[in-house]
Amino acid sequence: MKPKDIRILLVEDNPDDVELTLEAFRGHKLINRITVARDGEEALEEIGRHRTDLILLDLKLPKISGLEVLKKAKSDPRTAAIPVIVLTSSREEQDLVESYRFGVNSYIRKPVDFTEFIETVRHIGLYWLLLNEYPRA
Amino acid sequence: MGLSGSPGKSVKIGRLRRLNSVLKAVRNINQLVTRESSRDRFLDKICEILVADRGYGDAWIGLTDGAEVRTVAVSAGDGERIRKILEKSGTPDCVARALERPEPVVVLAPAEECGGCPPGAGRDYTARLAVRLEFENRIFGFLSVSVPPEAAADPEEKTVLAELAADIAFALDRFEAEAERCTAEERFRELFENMSSGAAVCTAVEGGKDFLCVDFNAAAERIDEISRKDVIGKRLTEVFAGAKETGILDAMRRVWETGKSFRLPLSRYVDDRVSGWRENYFYRLSSGEVVAIYRDVTEQKRSEAELKRREEFLDATGRMAKVGGWEHDLLSGEAVWTPALYEILELDSGPAPGPAKYLEHYFGSDREILAEAYRKAVDSGEPFDLELRVRTYRGRWRWGRVHGEPVFKNGRCRKIWGAFQDITDRKAAAEELKKLNLELEERVRRRTAELEAFSYSVSHDLRAPLRAMDGFSQKLLEDYGSSLDEKGRHYLQRVRAGAQKMGRLIDDLLSLSRLERREMSWETFDLAEAAREVYEDLKPEREGRRVEFAASSGPVRADRTLFKVLLVNLVSNALKFSRERDPARIEVGCRREGEQTVYYVRDNGVGFDMKYADKIFTPFQRLHREDEYEGTGIGLATAQRVVSRHGGTIRAESGKNKGAAIFFTLGADPEEAPPPRGQPQGEEP
Numbered sequence: 001m002k003p004k005d006i007r008i009l010l011v012e013d014n015p016d017d018v019e020l021t022l023e024a025f026r027g028h029k030l031i032n033r034i035t036v037a038r039d040g041e042e043a044l045e046e047i048g049r050h051r052t053d054l055i056l057l058d059l060k061l062p063k064i065s066g067l068e069v070l071k072k073a074k075s076d077p078r079t080a081a082i083p084v085i086v087l088t089s090s091r092e093e094q095d096l097v098e099s100y101r102f103g104v105n106s107y108i109r110k111p112v113d114f115t116e117f118i119e120t121v122r123h124i125g126l127y128w129l130l131l132n133e134y135p136r137a
Numbered sequence: 138m139g140l141s142g143s144p145g146k147s148v149k150i151g152r153l154r155r156l157n158s159v160l161k162a163v164r165n166i167n168q169l170v171t172r173e174s175s176r177d178r179f180l181d182k183i184c185e186i187l188v189a190d191r192g193y194g195d196a197w198i199g200l201t202d203g204a205e206v207r208t209v210a211v212s213a214g215d216g217e218r219i220r221k222i223l224e225k226s227g228t229p230d231c232v233a234r235a236l237e238r239p240e241p242v243v244v245l246a247p248a249e250e251c252g253g254c255p256p257g258a259g260r261d262y263t264a265r266l267a268v269r270l271e272f273e274n275r276i277f278g279f280l281s282v283s284v285p286p287e288a289a290a291d292p293e294e295k296t297v298l299a300e301l302a303a304d305i306a307f308a309l310d311r312f313e314a315e316a317e318r319c320t321a322e323e324r325f326r327e328l329f330e331n332m333s334s335g336a337a338v339c340t341a342v343e344g345g346k347d348f349l350c351v352d353f354n355a356a357a358e359r360i361d362e363i364s365r366k367d368v369i370g371k372r373l374t375e376v377f378a379g380a381k382e383t384g385i386l387d388a389m390r391r392v393w394e395t396g397k398s399f400r401l402p403l404s405r406y407v408d409d410r411v412s413g414w415r416e417n418y419f420y421r422l423s424s425g426e427v428v429a430i431y432r433d434v435t436e437q438k439r440s441e442a443e444l445k446r447r448e449e450f451l452d453a454t455g456r457m458a459k460v461g462g463w464e465h466d467l468l469s470g471e472a473v474w475t476p477a478l479y480e481i482l483e484l485d486s487g488p489a490p491g492p493a494k495y496l497e498h499y500f501g502s503d504r505e506i507l508a509e510a511y512r513k514a515v516d517s518g519e520p521f522d523l524e525l526r527v528r529t530y531r532g533r534w535r536w537g538r539v540h541g542e543p544v545f546k547n548g549r550c551r552k553i554w555g556a557f558q559d560i561t562d563r564k565a566a567a568e569e570l571k572k573l574n575l576e577l578e579e580r581v582r583r584r585t586a587e588l589e590a591f592s593y594s595v596s597h598d599l600r601a602p603l604r605a606m607d608g609f610s611q612k613l614l615e616d617y618g619s620s621l622d623e624k625g626r627h628y629l630q631r632v633r634a635g636a637q638k639m640g641r642l643i644d645d646l647l648s649l650s651r652l653e654r655r656e657m658s659w660e661t662f663d664l665a666e667a668a669r670e671v672y673e674d675l676k677p678e679r680e681g682r683r684v685e686f687a688a689s690s691g692p693v694r695a696d697r698t699l700f701k702v703l704l705v706n707l708v709s710n711a712l713k714f715s716r717e718r719d720p721a722r723i724e725v726g727c728r729r730e731g732e733q734t735v736y737y738v739r740d741n742g743v744g745f746d747m748k749y750a751d752k753i754f755t756p757f758q759r760l761h762r763e764d765e766y767e768g769t770g771i772g773l774a775t776a777q778r779v780v781s782r783h784g785g786t787i788r789a790e791s792g793k794n795k796g797a798a799i800f801f802t803l804g805a806d807p808e809e810a811p812p813p814r815g816q817p818q819g820e821e822p
Contacts, residue, residue, distance in 0.1 A: 114607045117604070
């Protein structure tokens with residue numbers, strides 16, 4: 001699968017973070033098809049409706065929490081294979097533990113420093129979009 | 138000679154003479170009776186009188202106790218001869234015969250007629266007369282005299298002798314009575330002296346207004362601590378100043394007046410000399426004297442009082458502590474309760490319930506538990522100590538701690554006794570405490586949840602705007618940097634620096650609060666090992682520097698994660714403030730100081746002024762300008778929090794440009810801590 005074909009779902013309610021995340025992807029020319037969901041409900045609707053190859057998931061979301069989204073996505077056989085990367089400000093141990101318990105593929109803490117953030121996004125892009133092999137649908 | 142047997146004298150004269158001598162003898166005998174106090178001397182003198190005044194040849198008196206006859210007195214002269222003869226031949230026949238009849242026995246020719254009879258004295262006194270000494274049907278002995286034969290034959294002579302014998306017998310009776318009286322008196326004197334009670338004999342004076350003491354025994358001397366010579370002959374009121382006040386004087390007067398004995402109930406006698414509890418008894422003698430018999434019962438009274446006091450004390454403490462005592466007699470089926478138990482179980486009076494009924498107070502399963510324990514106690518001697526619910530006689534429910542101990546005798550349980558403690562209050566308090574604890578736990582849980590929610594939002598929501606500030610500043614610099622001058626770009630850099638700083642602050646604060654919430658898990662590990670791991674983790678902070686790092690070994694008992702957080706903060710602090718040094722020297726070590734281990738992290742950095750030593754552990758407190766040494770000012774506060782969570786202390790030592798050392802101790806693992814004070818812990822040091 002070529003990077004261009006990869007469909008990313010960014011689940012984030014904070015418009016600043018949405019813009020900065022998109023900016024970070026853009027900066028590294030890894031822009032694929034990024035869909036943004038503004039809350040947990042939208043996120044679940046989106047993965048139910050369209051093919052999604054990678055989910056970038058914030059935990060603190062209106063309506064349905066990120067952990068809930070993760071749990072549902074991973075427990076539904078149709079969406080269980082989608083890699084989910086938690087991208088959050090939270091550094092709480094319990095969030096980390098819960099996320100892994102529900103089957104998260106990666107847990108990344110968003111740094112305040114934008115330069116660092118861009119670097120992090122670059123790594124995500126490198127690994128998940130270029131190196132990782134996906135099962136054929 | 139009164140009893141001259143010479144012929145030729147007229148009978149008349151003879152009779153007159155004889156009468157005279159008889160009268161003389163009788164007078165002398167009677168005088169002797171009143172003068173002589175010794176019986177044996179009296180008898181000796183009688184013999185002399187009979188020979189001298191009455192004119193017998195000899196006189197000989199023997200006494201008998203009914204079985205044996207014993208010579209007691211003989212007249213002088215021939216006396217010794219008679220004694221010897223009597224010793225040889227025993228009691229002569231005439232004496233034996235005389236003892237058997239009231240009238241005198243006449244022996245005209247003793248040597249022929251009477252076996253063992255001593256012959257008369259001299260040639261004229263060849264005959265003997267013997268008569269028994271009798272008074273009021275009592276035979277004391279006999280009198281034997283030697284007389285001329287014609288006198289022996291004279292009936293008148295015999296009558297005179299019988300009368301003399303009667304006088305002597307009377308006198309002997311008097312002697313015996315006197316002897317008896319003496320013995321009795323002696324006996325009573327000894328009794329009086331040796332009785333354990335005090336006794337005083339008094340005579341009334343001034344119509345019973347006062348008494349004179351006439352006798353005072355040894356016990357009385359002892360009780361009243363006074364010698365009898367200071368009492369006898371003195372007025373009662375003079376010697377015993379307290380007699381009036383204690384009612385003794387009144388009682389004695391009453392007894393003296395009425396003749397009725399009187400017991401003065403237990404009373405306290407007090408005067409200047411002695412004091413004590415007395416029991417007095419007074420009675421009047423036939424002589425009119427009043428006797429006081431008294432005992433000192435001070436000691437008895439004191440023990441009684443002490444016993445009573447102890448009983449009251451026990452009772453009062455029992456009531457206060459709500460502890461009662463009980464005893465079941467398994468043979469009689471009876472029970473004894475202390476007053477406190479009556480009070481606790483609200484039984485007003487009457488017999489306490491015995492082994493057959495005590496269970497009725499208990500409730501449901503508690504009743505079965507007690508019945509089982511009671512049975513075990515009776516069967517196998519096992520004591521019990523139970524906490525049970527009991528219903529009082531007024532129907533109230535109480536919690537009781539019931540303690541019982543069986544008493545065995547000859548292999549059988551005879552009684553069970555023990556204590557009953559009302560622990561209702563304690564139970565209620567424990568219940569209340571449990572409730573409070575649950576409430577408290579719930580509150581803590583709620584608080585923790587709130588705090589966690591707060592931390593969560595801080596962590597999440599506070600950082601997002603910072604990220605926006607930093608991110609868009611950066612975008613501004615990247616995309617529009619060319620249209621800004623140097624100053625504009627500098628401002629944007631400052632915005633970014635501020636946002637990043639705030640991000641670090643938030644992170645540090647969150648870790649500090651996480652320290653508080655973390656569950657402690659104590660383990661033992663090596664100091665040097667932990668220090669090296671920390672030093673490795675801090676590699677980025679010492680990039681390109683020359684650092685001499687030393688860590689000494691030593692056991693640490695702590696939460697390993699928290700301990701490492703502590704070391705990270707201390708070592709990174711040391712690295713930071715020693716960065717001007719080449720080489721920087723950092724030492725992690727420990728040493729024993731008395732009972733505890735003191736750990737330290739020392740550096741050769743810039744140090745600080747000791748006057749700020751107590752400030753450096755306060756969060757956000759900085760001692761250096763931020764453009765000198767970066768940091769959030771939370772590192773040492775974090776270190777202190779870790780130390781205090783371990784129950785230890787922390788302090789800093791330094792001097793400007795002299796390096797710094799942080800010393801800390803760790804408390805004991807609560808799981809391994811010794812039990813609280815007050816429990817026996819072997820011997821006192």
